Amino acid sequence: MQGFLDNLIRNAGHDPATWPYTQFVYLAGMAVAALIVINFAAIASGIFSWAERRVAARIQSRVGPNRVGPAGFLQWIADAVKLLLKEDLVPDEADQFLFRIAPYFMMVGFCCVFVTLPFSHSLIVADMNIGVFYIIAVTALIVVGIIMSGWSSNSKWSLFGAIRSAAQIISYEIPGGMALMIPVMLAGTMSTQGIIRAQGGLPWQWFLFDNPAAFAAFFIYFTSALAEGNRTPFDLPEAESELVSGYNTEYSGMRFSYFFLVEWGNLWVMSALAVTMFLGGWQIPGLSPERFDALTGGTAVVAEIGSLLIFALKTLFFVFVVMWLRWTLPRIRIDQMMSMCWKYLVPASFAGVLFVAVWMLIVNAAPWLGLAMRFTLTAVGALTIAMFALRVLKNIRDTGDKFDFTSNW
């Protein structure tokens, strides 16, 4: 983004280095970028809340909101306006200052992540060379916000929710972080764009199918991302059946909408990161990044949009998977959650990192082995997906129903 602003200043006839107002231009640029990104996050979380209610309804054999706007699409606007108009009361024994500031901490933690999240070939706020490290660091702010909200609501149930969520997010950052080390090692850089460029457009070029450890790392990362986003099966902090709604029980109105925004916005962040690291991000199959950079004029714009679409489709698929998981699995207990993190995920992720280190040496020595592994893993992946699809169709026939995706929307 900085390069873009420098060209702008040069076209206007000044030299960015010497011109006294460059800092103001940078500031304005950052403001505009922040505006775009935060609006995207807000709208994305609104749409995801509508999408989740529709997906959940369809899974539970009911219909979901379909009255406001076409297929209920404007439902989230109605919800947002309602939340804004509702009175956001503060319980009188609550710790006034902490209670009011907690949502903003969460909001800051959530929005900072978008700085290094790519959207397409060139659409990224700032392609820092420490992108992944920055993302892992910033998500820790959300934990602070949650604990503040839980503690300051002065209700035993909120306190339970906050302490549970603190234990969960902090302990799952370790396996999540280690799992992300594997793509960094494979790509040799921590910048998100760099990692995408190190992969290719076709499935066997993705890091997911690069080696078994990377394959396992993807699932480890995905599980810990679920835990960090407080999504089922780890939604202990706001366990409806035990703590009513955990840390955000006492919130209402505008403040509650921040919690709402962070929870659903996190879906995009989680899936975008997974796609960037393991599934080749915006890479267009058959078009290598170098030729992509060389494109100019109309084809560049088309390729740009193409890469945006590919990235968005992959991310939306994973957003759907997260929602689908929520409406299938029960919730695990707090001690099981801790034992799963420390006894299962942490050892696996450490073993994965060591395996990849050794694996990279082997591949240097015998590159054909790398290729063979990639093809076998891709084949295994494709096979499981096919078997799963057959199993789904068999489920439908087993109970005597018909395949019907069109009626009763």
Add this chain to the structure above:
Amino acid sequence: MAETQAQSGRQAEGAFGAYVKNVRDSAKSFWEGMSVTLSYMFRKPITSQYPDRMSVSVNHTIPARYRGFLEVDMDICTACQACERACPIQVINIDILKGDGKLVPKLRMERFDIDIGKCMYCGLCVEPCPTGAIQHTREFEGAVMHFNNLTLRFVPDVLQPVVAYKPPKGADAFPRKQLGEITRSLIKAWDAPPPPFPSKEEAAKAEHGKPKAGALDVAAMGRQLAARALQVKEDKPKLQKVIEEAMAGTDCGDCGYPDCFGYSDAIAQGKDFSSEKCAPGGADSKAMLETILVTLKTGVVPGPGAGEVSDGSAGGHHKNMVSPEGVSPVSTEVEKPTGPPLAQTLSKDELYKVVLDAMAGTDCGDCEYADCDGYSKGIVYEGQTDLNRCAPGGEDTRVKLYEIMLGTKPPAK
């Protein structure tokens, strides 16, 4: 704890074995669970979007026996109040105006309210109704502006009471309006604000309970019927007709006989002596039947003597039924018969029935007998002379016992 026993079983497999087993089990069960939920994404959801996006309107999907709001077709309602007695929570409220059948119709209903807000739709009122006037409709949409609107008034105007329907003999099908028609018309009034209810103080000023014009004078009619009964004493069918006139004539069967004819015929044949079995007739028909019975026994129609206890308004607003505890209230008492006491005129069995009938019937055992049955047997068969032992019956029973056994007034207590 029992759990450690399972735990040690796992240790035998080795920690790594348990590790792999857990991961494999989780993966397999997630696979099963996820495939089931995804399969529901591709099936038609089951819910139907009531009220406006229904494929077929909701009223047709409701089965025939559905118990919705109640509906009473006043044209075939015989005012027997069987539904009011059957309702466990007294949701149905009926006020009856009695008439002598000539100038004023015998039974008129001044008020027939059902408090739908309190009704629990149990269907117990529909079963005893002789003509099927009260039925459950299939209406269920009960949104209403104010709670008090929830009362269905089947007598629209209190000034035009509805005459009770007299079912033709042996009829088993009764013409009735289309089910739900009346209730739907009443439901339309639910959206209106409720009528302004007068405060309790204003109502008190309106002299609650003043006798109304055209009401029946029970004592006079009783004497009239008794005189006619005396003339046709031998001709049993005519006697039966006169006795039936003293009853409510609703053939509701609460007296244990199939209909009024059965009960009145039993009295005419002398098989039955009780006078309070006619529940819908209540205190009025009880008083009239007593007058007739006493006249038949003594052969003299009791004149309007000074001792007549004026019973205030006959058929006024208070519940004209026998109060539920079964203890008969101090009802209108006909003046003392002048003839010989019943003890001499009746046979032992008939006398035993009349004596038993005179008692309170609470089997309380205060008279040192096990129950009323024992005490009356004691009086009739074992010559028990102390007639003051029936505590719950109190003065009322004491007077009757003395009158039946000795034909005199009891000595002042």
Add this chain to the structure above:
Amino acid sequence: MSKPLEIPTMDMENKEVLRRIEITGDMLLNMGPQHPSTHGVINFLVQTDGEVMKRAIPEVGYLHRSLEKIGERCTYNGYMPYTDRVDYIAAMFANQGWAMAVERLLGLQVPKRAEYCRVIACELNRISSHLISVGTMAMDVGAVTPFPYALREREFINDLLEELCGARLTYNYLRIGGVAFDLPSGYEDKVSTFLDHFEKILDEFNRLITYNEIFIKRLAHLAPIPAPMAIDYCLVGPNLRASGVNFDVRKALPYSVYPEFDFDVPLGKGEVGTPGDSWDRFWCRVEEMRQSCRILRQALAQMPKDPAIMGKVPRKIKVPEGTEAYSRIESARGDMQYYVVAGSGENAHRVKIRTGSFTAMGIIDALSRGLMIADLVALIASLDVVAPEIDR
């Protein structure tokens, strides 16, 4: 697998002591009476040290309508709608209990076809009651989807029962001496099409939740109740059979026409954990639904032709005062017992209804030592207690 911690038991006589003593380090948590997972209005005074509970004292009585006092005011037939309200999720059993008690009082003989109608209505109601219990248990453990699936199947049963007796929840279908209506025409094949569909759904339900690894981890080894303890606390029904006690009133003290049907009684074997744990209670209910389907099919097949559905009942039921009757039926929540003492007039002198949920509540306090809050929620759901049945 976590081993429950050994907590030094604090000696506490009663609630007032709990409130007054200054609890150092422990937190006094009021779980209820408005709490999403206490299955009705029940309050638990939970003394916890962080997540681990030391004691959970149940507080009941929020839904006490004194149905037993009403029993003394109503006529025998007039009390029938009230028995629906004893346990509105399995109302048909309460009807049958009351009807059998009064029929024992009168020494009445119920015609065969009426008995068959009663068995069909009761078994349908058992399936719908178990569906609610199984669905809410899955939701309390966190899996929301099985609940709407269970409710969807229950809707089909509600429609069937609505067609039979006119109401969806509080049926008032039975009368003293028989049933109010006969089966409507074409009812048999409606029920059998439902049964065919339902048995497939039951298998799918098992694949979705019963054998789900997280579900098993949450419920296996949770509050295992050994058989002698279950008997001592008078647990009944699925809770008792999950502890391995082979006792089902339909088999042990056969009433109505149950001896003519062949079905078996699922017992808890500790398939995934220790015998008598919460998972076994859940599994017993799922299996019982399958057995009820078998009974329904046999009942529909052997339906007697003689159309009488009502015995000879006097219009006004009067019973000599002081006569007693005791009836026991196998309700969805176990062995529901009516103790009726006849009164002088048309109503009973005393009605005592002993229900399964009431005694199941008694055991929660003893089991709750060392559990976590999430476990308490799962334990309540596994005992399938329902507030109206506890408080009556």
Add this chain to the structure above:
Amino acid sequence: MTFEEIQQRLAAKFGERIGALAPANKDPFLVVAAGDLVEICRFAKEDAELAFDCLMNLSSVDWPKKNQIEVVYHLWSYSKRHAFVLKVLLDRAQPQVASIESVWKSADWLEREQFDLMGVQFEGHPDLRRIMMPDDWVGNPLRKDYAEQPQWHNITTTRDNSLEGYVRLDELKKKAAEAAAAAAPKKEVLQ
């Protein structure tokens, strides 16, 4: 074992303290003195022959006429599959009996319910307090002479009947009609 055999076995153990079997017309029961109730129950539970391992039901019946409260114990044996009924007759003013919570744990809540609803004192009960009614409720609802207190913490316990409004309306209408009829006298015609 049938009721008679059980009664003989108890009589063999406790001698004359066990009376004859009083046959109610359906299930016979055995009236026992309040004093030695616990002893009999313990024997019923521990004896190999009787093996009553479950207290099925514990209820109490109020007889104001006989000035008595009957506490009824229904026992059940899962192993022997037989039942038995014990009754204890208590004076109505001061109903007092020993708690059998030590013998069967299910008695804990059943006794608390009878204490709450009928006012029977069970000595030796670990936690005898009201179960259904609030702790500071006055009176025992299931007694025949129980009168409900009009309010509890100024929450009224009675609701006025919504129909009375309509009754008052009808009367006013009738009074107005009579006034009109009196003002303009005309012959009463049979409808």
